[in-house]
Amino acid sequence: MAKIGVFTCWCGENIARHIDVERVSKAIESLPGVHCSMNYKYMCSEPGQSLIIDQIKSLGLTGVVVASCSPHMHLKTFRAAAQLAGVNPYMVEMANIREQCSWVHADKEEATAKAIELIRISVEKLRHNRPLQPISVPITKKALVIGGGVAGIQAALDIAAAGHEVILVEKEPSVGGKMAGLSETFPTLDCSQCILTPRMVEVNQHPKIRLMTYSEVEKVEGYIGNFSVTIRQKARYVDVNKCTGCGTCWNGCPNKRIPNSFDFNLGNRTAIYIPFPQAVPARPVIDSSRCIHFKNGKCGICEKNCAAGAINFNDEDKLITEEVGAVVVATGYQLYSIGKEQSNPNLSGYGEYGYGKYKDVIDSLQFERLISASGPTGGEPKRPSDGRVPQKIVFIQCVGSRDNAKGVSYCSKICCMYTAKHTMLYKHKVHDGEAHVFYMDIRSGGKKYDEFVRRAIEQDGALYHRGRVSKITEEEIDGVRKLVVRGADTLTGKPVTVEADMVVLACAMAPTDGATALAQKLSVGYDEYGFLSESHPKLRPVETNSAGVFLCGACQGPKDIPESVAQASAAAAKVLVMFSQDHLTREPEIAHVDESLCAACCACVQACPYEAISIEEIVDRKGNHVKNTSRVNPGLCMGCGTCVAVCPSKSIDLEGFTEEEVYAEIESLLS
Amino acid sequence: MEKTNTDQTFEPKIIAFVCNWCTYLGADLAGTNRLEYPANIRIIRLPCTGRIDFNLVIKAFEVGADAVLVSGCHPGDCHYNAGNYHARRRWILFRELLEVLGIETERIHFSWISAAEGAKFQKFVTEIVDKTRALGPYRGYQSITHESEER
Numbered sequence: 001m002a003k004i005g006v007f008t009c010w011c012g013e014n015i016a017r018h019i020d021v022e023r024v025s026k027a028i029e030s031l032p033g034v035h036c037s038m039n040y041k042y043m044c045s046e047p048g049q050s051l052i053i054d055q056i057k058s059l060g061l062t063g064v065v066v067a068s069c070s071p072h073m074h075l076k077t078f079r080a081a082a083q084l085a086g087v088n089p090y091m092v093e094m095a096n097i098r099e100q101c102s103w104v105h106a107d108k109e110e111a112t113a114k115a116i117e118l119i120r121i122s123v124e125k126l127r128h129n130r131p132l133q134p135i136s137v138p139i140t141k142k143a144l145v146i147g148g149g150v151a152g153i154q155a156a157l158d159i160a161a162a163g164h165e166v167i168l169v170e171k172e173p174s175v176g177g178k179m180a181g182l183s184e185t186f187p188t189l190d191c192s193q194c195i196l197t198p199r200m201v202e203v204n205q206h207p208k209i210r211l212m213t214y215s216e217v218e219k220v221e222g223y224i225g226n227f228s229v230t231i232r233q234k235a236r237y238v239d240v241n242k243c244t245g246c247g248t249c250w251n252g253c254p255n256k257r258i259p260n261s262f263d264f265n266l267g268n269r270t271a272i273y274i275p276f277p278q279a280v281p282a283r284p285v286i287d288s289s290r291c292i293h294f295k296n297g298k299c300g301i302c303e304k305n306c307a308a309g310a311i312n313f314n315d316e317d318k319l320i321t322e323e324v325g326a327v328v329v330a331t332g333y334q335l336y337s338i339g340k341e342q343s344n345p346n347l348s349g350y351g352e353y354g355y356g357k358y359k360d361v362i363d364s365l366q367f368e369r370l371i372s373a374s375g376p377t378g379g380e381p382k383r384p385s386d387g388r389v390p391q392k393i394v395f396i397q398c399v400g401s402r403d404n405a406k407g408v409s410y411c412s413k414i415c416c417m418y419t420a421k422h423t424m425l426y427k428h429k430v431h432d433g434e435a436h437v438f439y440m441d442i443r444s445g446g447k448k449y450d451e452f453v454r455r456a457i458e459q460d461g462a463l464y465h466r467g468r469v470s471k472i473t474e475e476e477i478d479g480v481r482k483l484v485v486r487g488a489d490t491l492t493g494k495p496v497t498v499e500a501d502m503v504v505l506a507c508a509m510a511p512t513d514g515a516t517a518l519a520q521k522l523s524v525g526y527d528e529y530g531f532l533s534e535s536h537p538k539l540r541p542v543e544t545n546s547a548g549v550f551l552c553g554a555c556q557g558p559k560d561i562p563e564s565v566a567q568a569s570a571a572a573a574k575v576l577v578m579f580s581q582d583h584l585t586r587e588p589e590i591a592h593v594d595e596s597l598c599a600a601c602c603a604c605v606q607a608c609p610y611e612a613i614s615i616e617e618i619v620d621r622k623g624n625h626v627k628n629t630s631r632v633n634p635g636l637c638m639g640c641g642t643c644v645a646v647c648p649s650k651s652i653d654l655e656g657f658t659e660e661e662v663y664a665e666i667e668s669l670l671s
Numbered sequence: 672m673e674k675t676n677t678d679q680t681f682e683p684k685i686i687a688f689v690c691n692w693c694t695y696l697g698a699d700l701a702g703t704n705r706l707e708y709p710a711n712i713r714i715i716r717l718p719c720t721g722r723i724d725f726n727l728v729i730k731a732f733e734v735g736a737d738a739v740l741v742s743g744c745h746p747g748d749c750h751y752n753a754g755n756y757h758a759r760r761r762w763i764l765f766r767e768l769l770e771v772l773g774i775e776t777e778r779i780h781f782s783w784i785s786a787a788e789g790a791k792f793q794k795f796v797t798e799i800v801d802k803t804r805a806l807g808p809y810r811g812y813q814s815i816t817h818e819s820e821e822r
Contacts, residue, residue: 070695070699070702071716072695072696072699096699096714098702099698099699099700099701099702099703100698100699100702100714101702101710103702103703103705104701104702104705104706104707104708104710104793105707105708105709105710106707107710110710111710113710114710114713117713118713121713121715523752525747525748525749525752527747528747545750545751545752589718607721607757609721609749609751609752609753609754610751610752638751639718640718640719640721640722640750640751640754641717641718641719641721641722641754642719642721642722642751642753642754642757644722644724645721645722645723645724645725645757645758645761646757646761654718654722656718657717657718657722659724662715662717662727663727663730665715666686666715666727666730666731666734667730667734669684669686669713669731669734669735669736670734670735
């Protein structure tokens with residue numbers, strides 16, 4: 001027999017002013033199952049909770065309904081109180097008579113009547129509730145970090161520093177990500193490589209970190225604490241264990257004119273290559289699509305020259321399966337494609353800026369390589385078309401960003417800062433050069449950021465024009481090819497035309513290709529642009545709604561290096577909190593199957609957003625097939641209940657929101 | 672079926688099925704912001720609109736609801752990634768079934784209301800109460816069950 005106690009809260013005046021709590025308590029007393037009905041000024045306070053605990057103990061209550069605020073506010077509080085008194089926490093229900101009653105209905109009669117009905121719903125549900133036990137799941141204390149840019153490196157180092165094993169997967173042949181290609185960083189003008197390369201080396205040498213470059217995550221199975229991840233290690237054609245990284249192979253490769261994607265095609269590389277001299281690991285890769293040996297079986301100079309015998313033309317992709325407990329996604333960004341061709345039908349390019357048509361119109365990451373000491377020109381700003389040092393450069397901000405007409409409404413956040421940096425670096429190299437910037441607004445929030453932009457304008461003499469550029473054409477002026485940039489300065493209200501030698505477009509940041517496919521493998525949400533969704537924008541910024549999967553860096557949204565690093569450490573901290581225990585406790589409000597009823601029709605298997613349901617065979621003691629049934633993996637199920645709605649035989653049910661409980665709630669409203 | 676109710680004392684009973692993460696919090700926000708709306712609505716909290724088997728909607732009419740409201744997270748914002756898509760698909764199929772059964776589909780209201788849309792919740796509920804008041808009490812369910820019993 002249920003013995004239910006109903007405790008109605010006044011919430012000071014918040015509830016009592018609009019609801020006659022005495023009348024509510026009286027009306028509830030006579031409901032079936034209700035053993036006591038009381039009210040108190042502040043139920044969540046220490047004396048209020050003591051009142052509940054005392055009543056449970058003295059009357060032997062089996063369940064509690066607290067009529068007060070939203071369950072999102074205090075359900076945990078009252079569950080904990082009930083547990084202290086020896087009542088199962090899932091035998092506690094709340095009736096929301098504050099947010100959804102006293103605060104929104106002025107008429108005291110109506111509000112009181114509604115409050116009584118809301119409590120009746122909760123009492124009826126509670127009469128059908130069952131005690132539930134929290135689920136305990138073991139944890140594999142090993143983490144997978146996807147993406148070896150600055151965020152992934154930071155997360156891997158932090159987790160490894162705490163003594164846990166980490167697998168760091170990077171799709172390129174080297175770690176380092178976008179940051180490894182940058183020239184200098186704002187606002188200190190520190191050399192990007194000087195900051196990053198020591199950390200790249202550390203990640204490679206750390207005894208707890210297994211670095212897997214030139215690899216991608218193929219498949220993710222399992223659930224929080226117990227993921228099984230299949231990683232595709234792409235054929236490198238070089239045995240990294242034998243190779244010493246001496247460089248004889250790439251120095252001897254005759255195929256030298258292949259555009260280097262690390263330099264965004266401004267420089268060249270060989271068919272056997274390392275993407276940049278400081279690459280980690282310093283082990284080359286053979287680009288089989290360009291290597292002469294793979295075309296006609298000839299050449300093989302690298303194989304002949306390699307003293308270590310590390311070249312293996314018969315190498316194949318390998319699939320490696322690893323068990324991990326947590327996943328950190330740090331897949332970073334790429335630049336929004338500004339050419340005419342667009343991958344996404346919602347986006348459109350900037351044909352009017354001539355990117356791809358005029359050689360001297362480049363994007364900002366290309367410019368980074370052009371002024372980087374390790375870049376294709378050794379840091380000399382030479383324009384790609386003829387190698388002349390540009391005397392006038394036009395920088396255009398917000399190319400793609402904040403432009404609904406092109407399909408991107410967000411601000412890319414870092415472009416104002418790096419454009420200011422670009423003007424400075426250029427002016428430091430070409431003292432008499434002119435750096436023109438077309439901008440919409442200057443957004444330089446951050447420590448020492450605005451000062452940095454002012455320095456570019458006031459000390460280094462960058463020329464800022466507030467306005468957009470409408471068109472760029474290439475014309476020959478005095479025997480030299482120039483880019484004629486036509487724009488407007490909206491502050492002076494005059495059109496501006498600059499005959500530039502080079503144009504740099506500050507393109508919007510976009511998630512990397514394949515980020516959404518990865519998100520689907522991990523059951524992580526993403527927005528219309530493909531940026532991965534955090535669990536809560538304010539309070540759970542590195543968690544995702546897929547338990548055990550965390551985010552950091554620009555895969556979640558545009559951000560700069562310090563923010564990415566901070567987020568990476570935050571994600572690592574969340575992983576470490578998980579790893580601090582041997583078992584995870586999960587809410588028991590998940591689906592379960594009545595296997596005697598299940599006909600294994602698979603409707604639930606298909607509906608489940610988490611792939612938490614599988615079809616299993618039931619066998620008798622002799623091993624003979626009895627029947628198939630669906631079965632819920634308690635580690636994977638998140639408790640949405642979609643399976644319950646689709647089950648034709650109602651053999652699957654959701655604890656905490658069972659069919660019986662929900663129907664009882666509705667029936668309590670019978671008039 | 673055009674109907675106008677002349678009974679001014681009629682107070683419609685409206686049962687709402689809402690998801691825990693968006694619309695329930697939207698309703699909470701309406702409360703926090705003290706946005707008043709008529710007291711005719713009774714909310715049943717479910718984890719996700721994906722949990723809503725449309726038998727629940729029929730059950731609501733059986734216990735005397737004059738209108739039913741179903742609301743969850745906006746497409747793309749589901750706490751469980753895709754539960755609301757399931758609900759939407761199911762609703763498209765279910766609507767036709769209701770018409771066959773003889774239940775007036777104008778008494779069922781579907782919406783996406785996020786945790787930030789307290790004002791939308793207020794407006795939505797107020798509109799539904801007004802509409803239902805104009806439609807008058809729902810006796811359709813009783814007449815359907817009577818008919819089937821007589822047969």
